Amino acid sequence: MGAGREMEVSLDAVRDKNMMQLKKLNTAIFPVRYNDKYYADALSSGDFSKLAYFSDICVGAIACRLEKVEGGTVRAYIMTLGVLAPYRGLGIGTKLLSHVLDLCAKQNISEIYLHVQTNNDDAIAFYKKYGFEITETIQNYYVNITPPDCYVLTKAISGTAPKK
Numbered sequence: 214m215g216a217g218r219e220m221e222v223s224l225d226a227v228r229d230k231n232m233m234q235l236k237k238l239n240t241a242i243f244p245v246r247y248n249d250k251y252y253a254d255a256l257s258s259g260d261f262s263k264l265a266y267f268s269d270i271c272v273g274a275i276a277c278r279l280e281k282v283e284g285g286t287v288r289a290y291i292m293t294l295g296v297l298a299p300y301r302g303l304g305i306g307t308k309l310l311s312h313v314l315d316l317c318a319k320q321n322i323s324e325i326y327l328h329v330q331t332n333n334d335d336a337i338a339f340y341k342k343y344g345f346e347i348t349e350t351i352q353n354y355y356v357n358i359t360p361p362d363c364y365v366l367t368k369a370i371s372g373t374a375p376k377k
């Protein structure tokens with residue numbers, strides 16, 4: 214592909230005002246329905262959740278949740294990363310993921326992870342390209358979709374900013 218990479222793709226914050234865009238995208242892209250907690254977590258993650266605009270059309274989004282782990286550290290969980298099918302292969306998924314990986318490095322977040330359905334070869338190839346590894350397989354993770362199993366994909370963030 215590549216042609217789209219010269220096109221203007223911009224990222225915008227997820228806010229109350231544009232939350233409907235994220236809901237519409239999720240309905241179009243994912244077989245799973247997301248609850249109010251998902252949207253509240255996306256809002257409270259601040260810059261870790263973004264909408265992607267391609268020539269002013271909202272075509273993709275990343276939504277993350279920040280989780281406190283033992284020892285007071287924080288890890289990032291990618292709840293969803295999706296691009297509308299006609300706009301895939303143009304670098305938009307990469308732009309959304311790179312934005313979040315950069316933020317993790319800047320904010321001393323050393324780990325990022327996500328769940329992906331075991332048959333989602335495109336997404337698994339995408340994440341592996343950016344250094345994620347399969348760290349676990351969970352049987353029957355999903356309730357209403359087949360296969361119900363998922364992989365946990367994890368990436369250790371290098372280049373974490375030194376502590377002040």
Ligand SMILES: CC(C)(COP(=O)(O)OP(=O)(O)OC[C@H]1O[C@@H](n2cnc3c(N)ncnc32)[C@H](O)[C@@H]1OP(=O)(O)O)[C@@H](O)C(=O)NCCC(=O)NCCS
Pocket residue numbers: 214242292293294295296297300301302303304305306307308327328329333334335336338339342
């Ligand atoms: C995964 C997803 C977000 C990737 O978005 P995208 O905008 O198409 O990704 P990019 O254009 O940035 O692709 C970057 C690289 O990932 C790899 N990649 C992307 N799609 C791929 C596919 N269908 N098959 C194999 N590799 C693929 C390629 O190596 C590609 O680089 P290249 O174009 O230089 O070859 C998109 O396919 C998607 O929305 N899928 C449906 C939702 C989903 O399953 N999300 C993941 C679970 S949260």
